[in-house]
Amino acid sequence: MVRKKGKLPGPTVSVAYTLEYGTAEAEVQEDSVSPGQKVILIDDLLATGGTLFAACELMKKLRAEVLGCLVVVSLKDLSGADKLKPHTVFPLIQY
Numbered sequence: 001m002v003r004k005k006g007k008l009p010g011p012t013v014s015v016a017y018t019l020e021y022g023t024a025e026a027e028v029q030e031d032s033v034s035p036g037q038k039v040i041l042i043d044d045l046l047a048t049g050g051t052l053f054a055a056c057e058l059m060k061k062l063r064a065e066v067l068g069c070l071v072v073v074s075l076k077d078l079s080g081a082d083k084l085k086p087h088t089v090f091p092l093i094q095y
């Protein structure tokens with residue numbers, strides 16, 4: 001589980017990222033994935049891609065392999081999928 005900084009117990013790794021309306025820090029527990037583990041990232045919304053890009057960076061820090069990103073809604077005018085390349089985004093709805 002990737003969360004905003006300060007919301008997870010135990011040892012964590014974090015990364016700063018930008019949103020449409022400012023900056024934030026994303027965090028994941030160090031033992032949440034193992035090196036070499038294959039992961040799929042899931043979020044409700046893809047806007048600029050900053051949040052999922054940060055999640056990909058966290059997976060890179062933990063040496064996990066991102067197979068793709070699933071989102072319910074992708075706001076296509078904001079080109080978030082471009083920011084996530086080479087990772088593939090699978091949206092349920094494009095708007």
Ligand SMILES: O=P(O)(O)OC[C@H]1O[C@H](OP(=O)(O)OP(=O)(O)O)[C@H](O)[C@@H]1O
Binds near residue numbers: 043050052
């Ligand atoms: O592609 P991006 O431009 O990064 O935007 C997408 C993010 O924005 C929303 O979260 P938000 O940061 O607003 O926080 P919330 O989950 O607390 O609503 C949403 O849940 C995504 O995680």
Ligand SMILES: Nc1ncnc2[nH]cnc12
Binds near residue numbers: 020045047048
């Ligand atoms: N453009 C947007 N619309 C709704 N929720 C959002 N969260 C981040 N960007 C958003």
